[in-house]
Amino acid sequence: MTTLTHEHEAHPGRQGPAPPPRGWRRLLYPGLLRAAWMAPLFFGIGCGIVVLCRWWGGWQPIWFGEIIVLVGALIAGPIGFLAGIGAFDYWVRYAIGSPTKPEDHSGHGAYSWRDYFRVNTDHKVIGIQYLTTTIFFFLAGGLLAMLVRAELAKPGMQFFDNQTYNGLFSVHASLMIFLFVIPAFAGLANFVVPLMLGAPDMAFPRLNALSYWLLPIAGIMMLSSFLVPGGAFAAGWTGYAPLSIHQPLGTIFFNMGVQWAGASSIMTALNFLVTIITMRAPGMTFWRMPLLVWANFTTSLLVVIATPFIAGSQFFVMFDRVMHTHFFDVAGGGYPLGYQHIFWFYSHPAVYIMMLPGFGIASEVISAMSRKPIFGYRLMALSLMAILVLGFSVWAHHMFVSGMAPWLRVPMMITTLMIAVPTGIKVFSWLATIWEGKLNFATPMLWAVGFVSMFVIGGLSGIYLGAVPIDIHVSDTYFVVAHIHYVLFGGSLFTIFAGIYYWFPKMTGRQYNEKLGKLHFWLTFVGFNLTFFPMHLIGTQGMPRRVSDYAPQFANWNLFISIASFALGASTIVFLYNMVTSMRRGAPAEANPWRSLTLEWQVSSPPPIFNFDEIPQVVGNPYEYGVPGARHAVLNGDRAATETEVRSR
Amino acid sequence: MAAAHAEAHHGPPIANQSSRVSASVLGMLLFIASEIMLFGSFFTAYFFVRVVNGIDWPPHPFELPVFVAGVNTAILVTSSFTMHWALQSIKRGNRAGLQAGLLLTFLMGLVFLLTQAREYSRVGFAPHDGAFGTIFYCLTGLHGAHVFVGLSILLFMTIRAFRGHFSPEHHHGVEIGGIYWHFVDVMWIVVYSTVYLI
Amino acid sequence: MRRGSIVQLIVIGVLAGAVASAVALIPNWLPSSASREAGRIDFVFWFVTGICIFVFSIVAAVSVYSVWKFRVKPDDDSDGPPIHGHTGLEIAWTAVPALLVTAIAIVSAIVLAKDDAAGANPLRVNVYAQQFFWSFSYPGYGDKKSDVLRLPVNRSVVLEGHSKDVIHSFWVPEFRQKQDLVPGLTPTLHITPNKVGTYPLICTELCGLGHALMRSRVVVMEPAAFDKWASRKGA
Numbered sequence A: 001m002t003t004l005t006h007e008h009e010a011h012p013g014r015q016g017p018a019p020p021p022r023g024w025r026r027l028l029y030p031g032l033l034r035a036a037w038m039a040p041l042f043f044g045i046g047c048g049i050v051v052l053c054r055w056w057g058g059w060q061p062i063w064f065g066e067i068i069v070l071v072g073a074l075i076a077g078p079i080g081f082l083a084g085i086g087a088f089d090y091w092v093r094y095a096i097g098s099p100t101k102p103e104d105h106s107g108h109g110a111y112s113w114r115d116y117f118r119v120n121t122d123h124k125v126i127g128i129q130y131l132t133t134t135i136f137f138f139l140a141g142g143l144l145a146m147l148v149r150a151e152l153a154k155p156g157m158q159f160f161d162n163q164t165y166n167g168l169f170s171v172h173a174s175l176m177i178f179l180f181v182i183p184a185f186a187g188l189a190n191f192v193v194p195l196m197l198g199a200p201d202m203a204f205p206r207l208n209a210l211s212y213w214l215l216p217i218a219g220i221m222m223l224s225s226f227l228v229p230g231g232a233f234a235a236g237w238t239g240y241a242p243l244s245i246h247q248p249l250g251t252i253f254f255n256m257g258v259q260w261a262g263a264s265s266i267m268t269a270l271n272f273l274v275t276i277i278t279m280r281a282p283g284m285t286f287w288r289m290p291l292l293v294w295a296n297f298t299t300s301l302l303v304v305i306a307t308p309f310i311a312g313s314q315f316f317v318m319f320d321r322v323m324h325t326h327f328f329d330v331a332g333g334g335y336p337l338g339y340q341h342i343f344w345f346y347s348h349p350a351v352y353i354m355m356l357p358g359f360g361i362a363s364e365v366i367s368a369m370s371r372k373p374i375f376g377y378r379l380m381a382l383s384l385m386a387i388l389v390l391g392f393s394v395w396a397h398h399m400f401v402s403g404m405a406p407w408l409r410v411p412m413m414i415t416t417l418m419i420a421v422p423t424g425i426k427v428f429s430w431l432a433t434i435w436e437g438k439l440n441f442a443t444p445m446l447w448a449v450g451f452v453s454m455f456v457i458g459g460l461s462g463i464y465l466g467a468v469p470i471d472i473h474v475s476d477t478y479f480v481v482a483h484i485h486y487v488l489f490g491g492s493l494f495t496i497f498a499g500i501y502y503w504f505p506k507m508t509g510r511q512y513n514e515k516l517g518k519l520h521f522w523l524t525f526v527g528f529n530l531t532f533f534p535m536h537l538i539g540t541q542g543m544p545r546r547v548s549d550y551a552p553q554f555a556n557w558n559l560f561i562s563i564a565s566f567a568l569g570a571s572t573i574v575f576l577y578n579m580v581t582s583m584r585r586g587a588p589a590e591a592n593p594w595r596s597l598t599l600e601w602q603v604s605s606p607p608p609i610f611n612f613d614e615i616p617q618v619v620g621n622p623y624e625y626g627v628p629g630a631r632h633a634v635l636n637g638d639r640a641a642t643e644t645e646v647r648s649r
Numbered sequence B: 001m002a003a004a005h006a007e008a009h010h011g012p013p014i015a016n017q018s019s020r021v022s023a024s025v026l027g028m029l030l031f032i033a034s035e036i037m038l039f040g041s042f043f044t045a046y047f048f049v050r051v052v053n054g055i056d057w058p059p060h061p062f063e064l065p066v067f068v069a070g071v072n073t074a075i076l077v078t079s080s081f082t083m084h085w086a087l088q089s090i091k092r093g094n095r096a097g098l099q100a101g102l103l104l105t106f107l108m109g110l111v112f113l114l115t116q117a118r119e120y121s122r123v124g125f126a127p128h129d130g131a132f133g134t135i136f137y138c139l140t141g142l143h144g145a146h147v148f149v150g151l152s153i154l155l156f157m158t159i160r161a162f163r164g165h166f167s168p169e170h171h172h173g174v175e176i177g178g179i180y181w182h183f184v185d186v187m188w189i190v191v192y193s194t195v196y197l198i
Numbered sequence C: 001m002r003r004g005s006i007v008q009l010i011v012i013g014v015l016a017g018a019v020a021s022a023v024a025l026i027p028n029w030l031p032s033s034a035s036r037e038a039g040r041i042d043f044v045f046w047f048v049t050g051i052c053i054f055v056f057s058i059v060a061a062v063s064v065y066s067v068w069k070f071r072v073k074p075d076d077d078s079d080g081p082p083i084h085g086h087t088g089l090e091i092a093w094t095a096v097p098a099l100l101v102t103a104i105a106i107v108s109a110i111v112l113a114k115d116d117a118a119g120a121n122p123l124r125v126n127v128y129a130q131q132f133f134w135s136f137s138y139p140g141y142g143d144k145k146s147d148v149l150r151l152p153v154n155r156s157v158v159l160e161g162h163s164k165d166v167i168h169s170f171w172v173p174e175f176r177q178k179q180d181l182v183p184g185l186t187p188t189l190h191i192t193p194n195k196v197g198t199y200p201l202i203c204t205e206l207c208g209l210g211h212a213l214m215r216s217r218v219v220v221m222e223p224a225a226f227d228k229w230a231s232r233k234g235a
Ligand code: HEM
Pocket: A142, A145, A146, A148, A149, A169, A170, A172, A173, A176, A177, A181, A236, A237, A238, A481, A484, A485, A488, A489, A492, A493, A531, A545, A546, A547, A548, A565, A568, A569
């Protein structure tokens, strides 16, 4: 296998953005400086519009704080920020018909660390922007979890009052879901998918940049809700109406934060779909795509179809609150359970949005590190599609005790349990891939195999929850908390770590520290099980979820869990230390340290600015480990080989 | 041009086009799929209020201006035809037809939106007047917001058309904007029939 | 596969099954059972647990064995055998789980149907939830009010849920039954207490500030004692 090491790293001064102008003109140059004055300007304009409308419509009081916060701070200000940083520059010029600058790729690629802090159209830069941002929110969410556990270490109230406690776990979960798991997968895929497809970039690079910049807005919005009067939103990440309608101001920070994060994930998903459909390298048929690409294809379909429903649900809650509409208010003719139906019609698919990309990562890592083809490649891809389709027909399994129409329960139970079948297929196929392989237990493989084992436990507890009679008993207890953590922490987070370690050499051009990587895995693995496994037990025994205080009989277990969770939290320090030091001083990485076959490994580490000098020719399947003479793709310089091979097929 | 460009700047290799549909058309179609689901969530709310709760539609003292809205519907539907005409014109190289078509479409859209606003001020109930008012305003309002977005896109297309952009070979902008406008029209027919007619 | 490795696999599987069974049997997973419904629900719980232990043992056997045996030596750069799939196996692990979940679905549906049916001559009780306390009324006893849910033993009870503000949820772990109380709806819940005693009543749906403390008690009494209490005037 020819591995091309590219000698054209940065040509300083020849490419990259022109240096910003000096003096006051710098204020007009797209970037954080311009954002710093445009955001307040737009905030002012937003407030102005509100006040004008209220004055014109004769509503009193003209200065109505809640609407000003909503329109000024949560909508107009962020738009001003985006405009300031330059996310819209090209489109504005296009819209008013002025000659658009010929594309000189000045917004593409990173030549210095500054290029990560501006609107960049390079999918590799955006991928890294995504990952660092999401890791930041992961740390924030993790710290909140530590506070939750501190409060729960003993029965009775320790550090917080009830409302604050409810805010802590609500923001914890929202950050982890909307600003860590979902976008972290999008970030990994952003870096990897175009490379895997043999494409120079995503289909819509400017849209890609915009979808990244929506994320910090959403995250800061959710975090800053701690600062407003009344405290953070405290109705859980599920924000059930009617409770969420009558909560302090912080709730609209959740409502709007979800909109920004949701818009971001819809845009990225659309971009992935178009890239995967229209930009595959010649010879890359659907049945030759790596499973990570398949996984992101199905995930993106889920995102595009389902996410508008959570947007709708949060709009309704917000309207009920600020406009006094009656979506969920019985007295006015509304229907409270409607919220849950609409919310879960998104949020059940969302659990697959948080898991399918992880399946993709696991498949890549397990196949490459077992030196064997993925077992049952087609069935693996088909079961992704099956999960996609079934995923839309099971939302009401979150509502078995909600008081919805009782006849809905049995059909929903059947579809729910059916999903165990494609999921099982995936697990068994991974095991069969490992079987008789040449297993290399480098850090990514540890995480991937750890993921399979933890995900099995999460899947089995899912069966309990899917069986209605058992769910009636354990719904809304710590059993559910245990379940979501086995699938989201043991599932999504483990695969995210697998992906980060696996592609770290590709992304940074340096190798991470293997010893620390393994230490990180084992600390997390043990800490994780000690923290979350006992939660099953206290759940079935009778401890409800989302409580700051509990019956004394659960005191011992909770103390144990809290101590374990602090150890688990501490394991993250190892990860951070490893990442930071390896990024700066790690040994230079080879182009293909894992001897993988997929395309991203056939270019240098880090890849050249435009990925490929010439679009590669795909000639075979992506996982042909152990097949003599098999190759997945032919890169430039190998014309002759390409032609003979293409002809021989 | 792109190739020469790539030479000069060592730009990206030209991506392989692996499908018959062009990226921008596909992107717009997927975006519309997402938009349909957004309307879907509003229609779900409509379903719960009107079918599950079974409230009167419209409840007693209120009345829906079915006729005015019907005229408005006709206007919007017509604008779809002028939009189509604009696109066909530029495909044949008829710039004047493009400009006239876009301008007419824009004006009709504007009339629709203004009529709608007028209707709001005269209809005699507000969003907080029971679940009926809520659903009426939110569905028509969501659609109105889409008309507004469509109008903005039309405005940009018109400006570009008058500043000499678009040609028989390059009229993607008109095509994509047009798809969105047709979507807005079709969606209105659904909203009109569910909210006003049945 | 060699004979020896099959034996090893089975041994690992049996060990894993033993560990899992110990985890399932040694701690008290379920609180004591105090209603007829609880008995049936517990049956589903143990039925599913049995299936899960079976699946877990297989998965554990295969993965532990692989991790143990197929680990590569540091200098070995060779590839594994290029096995792409095996139709028979793939059909098996589609069909067997499908059968198992079908069994679970059938058992669950039957239990659900039984639990949903009220017995003859049920006692009706209204449950009222509001931020943040519980109250009850007995329409059959002159609308007698109470802050504690008192029920006669061995008589079918139909609880009708009402909420005055937001969504709450009625849960008595010893009864294994749970029902959200939603404003505007009146969902019902069927319980047949079969053990005299006092049990905690817990709100399990986040309902605001005082949610964690929204608890009460259920007292299951002898029918005679219950009748005496219920026909007394006042709370
Ligand atoms: C250090 C690691 C973590 C600890 C100690 C932790 C702890 C907790 C606890 C105690 C709760 C329950 C709060 C309550 O119901 O009263 C909770 C809820 C939750 N956590 Fe975590 N968590 C951790 C990491 C994660 C991760 C990585 C994710 C996502 C992938 C996550 C997602 C969630 C979700 C979705 C909930 C449910 C919140 C709700 O019920 O509204 N957590 N966490």
